[in-house]
Amino acid sequence: MSYDNxxxxxxxxxxxxxxTKTKIFSGAATAYGAAPNTQADPVTLGFPGVLPVLNHxxxxxxxxxxxxxxxxxxxxxxxxxxxxxxxxxxxxxxISQYELPIVAGGHLDIELxxxxxxxxxxxxxxxxEDAGKSVHDAYAGQSGIDLNRAGTPLLEIVSEPDIRSSAExxxxxxxxxxxxxxxxxxxxxxxxxxxRCDCNVxxxxxxxxxxxxxxxxxxxxxxxxxEKAIEYEIGRQIDVIEAGGKIVQETxxxxxxxxxxxxxxxxxxxxxxxxxxxPDLLPVVVSAAxxxxxxxxxxxxxEAKRNRFVEQYSLPKYDATVLTxxxxxxxxxxxxxxxxxxDAKTCANWVIxxxxxxxxxxxxxxGESPVSAPMLAGLVARIADKTISGKxxxxxxxAMLAGEGDADSIIKAKGLVQITxxxxxxxxxxxxxxxxxxxxxxYRSGKDKLFGFFVGQAMKATQGKxxxxxxxxxxxxxxxx
Amino acid sequence: xxNLSLKQLAEGLRSGKFSSRELTQHYLKRIEAFDPQLNSYxxxxxxxxxxxxxxxxxxLARGEGGPLTGIPLGQKDIFCTSGVRTSCASRMLDKFxxxxxxxxxxxxxxxxxxxxxxxxxxxxxxxxxxxxxxxxGPVKNPxxxxxxxxxxxxxxxxxxxxxLAPVATATDTGGSIRQPAALTNLTGIKPTYxxxxxxxxxxFASSLDxxxxxxxxxxxxxxxxxxxxxxxxxxxxxxxxxxxDLIAPLGRSIQGLRVGLPKEYFADGLDAGVRACIDGxxxxxxxxxxxxTEVSLPNSPLSVPTYYVVAPAEASSNLARFDGVRYGHxxxxxxxxxxxxxxxxxxxxxxxxxxxxxxxxxxxxHGYYDAYYLQAQKVRRLIYDDFRRVFEQVDVILxxxxxxxxxxxxxxTDDPVSMYLNDIYTIAANLxxxxxxxxxxxxxxxxxxGLQLMGNFFDEAKxxxxxxxxxxxxxxxxxxxxxxx
Numbered sequence: 001m002s003y004d005n006x007x008x009x010x011x012x013x014x015x016x017x018x019x020t021k022t023k024i025f026s027g028a029a030t031a032y033g034a035a036p037n038t039q040a041d042p043v044t045l046g047f048p049g050v051l052p053v054l055n056h057x058x059x060x061x062x063x064x065x066x067x068x069x070x071x072x073x074x075x076x077x078x079x080x081x082x083x084x085x086x087x088x089x090x091x092x093x094x095i096s097q098y099e100l101p102i103v104a105g106g107h108l109d110i111e112l113x114x115x116x117x118x119x120x121x122x123x124x125x126x127x128x129e130d131a132g133k134s135v136h137d138a139y140a141g142q143s144g145i146d147l148n149r150a151g152t153p154l155l156e157i158v159s160e161p162d163i164r165s166s167a168e169x170x171x172x173x174x175x176x177x178x179x180x181x182x183x184x185x186x187x188x189x190x191x192x193x194x195x196r197c198d199c200n201v202x203x204x205x206x207x208x209x210x211x212x213x214x215x216x217x218x219x220x221x222x223x224x225x226x227e228k229a230i231e232y233e234i235g236r237q238i239d240v241i242e243a244g245g246k247i248v249q250e251t252x253x254x255x256x257x258x259x260x261x262x263x264x265x266x267x268x269x270x271x272x273x274x275x276x277x278x279p280d281l282l283p284v285v286v287s288a289a290x291x292x293x294x295x296x297x298x299x300x301x302x303e304a305k306r307n308r309f310v311e312q313y314s315l316p317k318y319d320a321t322v323l324t325x326x327x328x329x330x331x332x333x334x335x336x337x338x339x340x341x342x343d344a345k346t347c348a349n350w351v352i353x354x355x356x357x358x359x360x361x362x363x364x365x366x367g368e369s370p371v372s373a374p375m376l377a378g379l380v381a382r383i384a385d386k387t388i389s390g391k392x393x394x395x396x397x398x399a400m401l402a403g404e405g406d407a408d409s410i411i412k413a414k415g416l417v418q419i420t421x422x423x424x425x426x427x428x429x430x431x432x433x434x435x436x437x438x439x440x441x442x443y444r445s446g447k448d449k450l451f452g453f454f455v456g457q458a459m460k461a462t463q464g465k466x467x468x469x470x471x472x473x474x475x476x477x478x479x480x481x
Numbered sequence: 482x483x484n485l486s487l488k489q490l491a492e493g494l495r496s497g498k499f500s501s502r503e504l505t506q507h508y509l510k511r512i513e514a515f516d517p518q519l520n521s522y523x524x525x526x527x528x529x530x531x532x533x534x535x536x537x538x539x540x541l542a543r544g545e546g547g548p549l550t551g552i553p554l555g556q557k558d559i560f561c562t563s564g565v566r567t568s569c570a571s572r573m574l575d576k577f578x579x580x581x582x583x584x585x586x587x588x589x590x591x592x593x594x595x596x597x598x599x600x601x602x603x604x605x606x607x608x609x610x611x612x613x614x615x616x617x618g619p620v621k622n623p624x625x626x627x628x629x630x631x632x633x634x635x636x637x638x639x640x641x642x643x644x645l646a647p648v649a650t651a652t653d654t655g656g657s658i659r660q661p662a663a664l665t666n667l668t669g670i671k672p673t674y675x676x677x678x679x680x681x682x683x684x685f686a687s688s689l690d691x692x693x694x695x696x697x698x699x700x701x702x703x704x705x706x707x708x709x710x711x712x713x714x715x716x717x718x719x720x721x722x723x724x725x726d727l728i729a730p731l732g733r734s735i736q737g738l739r740v741g742l743p744k745e746y747f748a749d750g751l752d753a754g755v756r757a758c759i760d761g762x763x764x765x766x767x768x769x770x771x772x773x774t775e776v777s778l779p780n781s782p783l784s785v786p787t788y789y790v791v792a793p794a795e796a797s798s799n800l801a802r803f804d805g806v807r808y809g810h811x812x813x814x815x816x817x818x819x820x821x822x823x824x825x826x827x828x829x830x831x832x833x834x835x836x837x838x839x840x841x842x843x844x845x846x847h848g849y850y851d852a853y854y855l856q857a858q859k860v861r862r863l864i865y866d867d868f869r870r871v872f873e874q875v876d877v878i879l880x881x882x883x884x885x886x887x888x889x890x891x892x893x894t895d896d897p898v899s900m901y902l903n904d905i906y907t908i909a910a911n912l913x914x915x916x917x918x919x920x921x922x923x924x925x926x927x928x929x930x931g932l933q934l935m936g937n938f939f940d941e942a943k944x945x946x947x948x949x950x951x952x953x954x955x956x957x958x959x960x961x962x963x964x965x966x
Contacts, residue, residue, distance in 0.1 A: 279795055
């Protein structure tokens with residue numbers, strides 16, 4: 001099927017759990033995975049007479065986000081009550097922000113497949129409390145309610161309908177994900193629901209100005225699912241319209257097992273949320289001084305860091321992009337450069353190729369790396385001071401990964417110190433020449449390619465410990481007719 | 482003992498004339514003897530009261546405690562008390578035992594050392610002006626048991642007026658402290674919004690609800706209000722500013738006090754007998770050196786309709802939590818979720834509460850919000866502006882608390898609008914957030930008449946000062962109902 005005649009319009013709403021220690025309106029803990037209902041105090045449970053008190057850490061995080069996407073941070077924002085009945089919503093309403101959100105009018109730039117930059121508008125971001133969870137499989141014929149998650153602070157980030165494909169959607173989400181993790185406001189754990197996405201999708205004939213009718217697919221919790229859900233929705237909508245049907249404005253659910261979306265409720269059955277300003281909470285006032293203070297505490301953001309890496313370490317853009325993908329990785333790299341005193345590009349190669357490769361195999365995060373930054377720096381330092389060759393270093397790195405200690409102790413234990421004593425290298429060369437008279441003759445008669453053969457043999461003779469530069473130079477001298 | 486002021490009770494306790502246990506026992510006996518006629522208590526907590534009295538006696542014996550230590554009190558059943566049923570006079574919470582104490586319960590009981598005699602009857606969820614909407618039945622007025630005590634704090638006033646508690650807490654959303662105080666010859670004060678923590682006070686209309694006290698004199702009221710007041714980090718709307726001394730200024734002269742008489746409060750609808758009592762009070766205050774000027778609160782006729790949009794709107798939201806899921810009444814034999822909600826709520830809430838939930842839900846609905854709720858909030862601002870303007874000219878505003886004396890039980894239950902008009906003089910203070918009080922100023926046909934004083938923000942001390950000075954030269958507040966000696 002071809003979409004050529006159709007234009008896709010996508011807007012995303014991301015719910016991002018703010019990583020505060022306590023809930024947005026009470027002192028109950030927010031840790032994931034606790035026994036059901038053990039993190040539910042009277043405020044979380046919506047007991048009679050309890051009142052919400054705003055967690056200022058959540059507010060600070062929301063402001064940080066606003067500053068990071070170049071948005072307006074509202075001097076005065078207002079919490080509102082959003083009403084609906086559901087067993088995992090303790091008060092019969094969710095405290096959210098409606099008419100006056102904390103953040104409005106920002107943007108995020110994404111890189112398209114062709115390398116061009118596209119700006120995606122961020123309409124708003126507002127603070128709200130999460131609901132609890134309904135547990136449908138714990139008791140036969142009954143549903144259970146776990147209110148541990150209820151009251152966890154969320155930042156709902158709403159994009160403009162600027163996105164035109166599932167690939168752009170994923171690119172935007174990845175960028176957003178990277179940003180909130182960088183800012184330290186979200187742990188980014190999508191499986192645990194810390195970062196989840198509602199996808200608003202519509203299609204319209206190419207050239208038409210008005211938007212088509214949209215559907216909203218709720219709570220998609222991985223990048224891959226977002227891509228699949230959007231692709232499915234695009235196909236479904238085009239099929240419906242091309243068959244002469246009409247798209248119904250509705251909320252849909254994505255089923256990861258089938259890759260399909262299905263209708264959850266239509267607009268006619270939609271709740272009237274009866275929003276009104278929450279009289280239990282005063283308007284949230286953020287002064288210019290507050291904003292300045294929070295701006296001062298902002299970490300370096302991904303793009304700025306990448307540009308600095310290109311500039312400061314003379315790295316190719318690709319290397320800089322990889323190294324700044326995660327703040328923890330960037331920090332790791334900078335620690336290696338600083339401590340090792342080695343060449344920045346060499347350090348980048350070690351981190352990108354060797355370290356990330358190994359971590360990938362082990363399925364570990366940078367924070368769980370068995371080789372710490374000082375350990376890798378120790379290794380690079382030994383290459384820089386020519387104690388070992390780059391080739392030997394690979395073995396030392398493997399040994400470090402296996403937990404055999406730091407570079408120096410491994411080098412010492414295994415006797416891997418590089419041979420720089422020229423007489424020893426010359427002796428090895430002469431042995432190789434004596435053992436391979438045929439190859440020597442061929443080489444001398446002009447078969448230059450055999451130089452590599454002699455390098456290999458001489459290296460082997462020194463168990464790889466010969467200083468490569470010295471070996472090359474001396475070998476050239478000795479082989480010369 | 483039950484005719485003594487709080488100050489006299491404190492002296493009796495300190496001098497060893499009687500112990501807190503004896504005093505508490507005295508009240509418990511009176512409750513047993515007289516409350517069957519009045520129905521002022523929903524729950525009597527004799528054992529806890531005596532244990533608290535013993536603790537108070539021990540504190541006093543060590544020379545510790547404050548002016549209220551050992552003096553028992555009644556708590557309106559809207560305040561959460563851990564380990565004791567907190568019903569809000571609703572079937573919905575008939576079996577609800579709070580896991581925590583309201584801030585004012587902590588302040589008055591744990592800190593000030595007042596033993597709690599029990600939980601006092603009220604209109605269901607404080608919705609009513611006659612105490613006839615209670616799941617536990619109506620409260621009777623000790624001055625005439627065929628009449629209502631007013632509401633919603635009907636149990637609080639009946640108990641204090643009949644000497645079944647030395648003093649009681651109460652709450653006021655549209656007049657629920659002042660109107661019942663007026664109808665039972667008590668002194669009741671609703672402080673500035675935010676002065677007393679709302680944490681643990683079951684919400685009716687959050688932007689209007691304010692806790693206060695009903696007592697037998699301004700001096701008694703001042704002492705208890707002093708102990709209840711103050712910033713509470715658990716209540717975002719509580720005022721983060723120091724509490725004024727309410728006791729020391731009581732004795733000040735009111736010479737030169739400027740009093741405003743709002744013409745709207747003396748227009749048609751005010752009973753002539755009530756008017757005569759108010760005029761008498763004005764004459765007394767003139768003798769004390771106060772000067773009077775007519776003022777206008779032009780938007781006050783809008784206060785009742787404004788209130789009956791704002792209060793039900795907030796109530797419909799606040800009461801959404803009563804869904805039968807986590808606590809409270811849960812209908813039996815339900816098979817579907819919708820059923821659980823609709824039946825639990827239909828069975829758990831009485832008709833007046835249901836009426837207000839429906840009104841509130843309506844005015845917040847899509848398409849009606851702007852016309853009702855938003856409009857009401859604008860009018861509210863105008864009402865507030867009226868007061869601000871008037872308080873540039875005068876120190877306090879004086880008028881009647883209610884249009885008439887206590888009415889017969891059942892006489893207005895079929896006519897909600899006439900019931901709502903009971904609060905015509907009291908609602909504006911809640912909408913504006915200013916402090917206001919009612920104090921006795923005479924009788925009509927043997928039934929008490931209340932005088933209302935309204936003050937500027939934070940002027941509780943001034944109101945209490947005026948009331949106390951008035952009570953030094955008048956004896957109305959010392960009258961007690963017959964049959965409860």
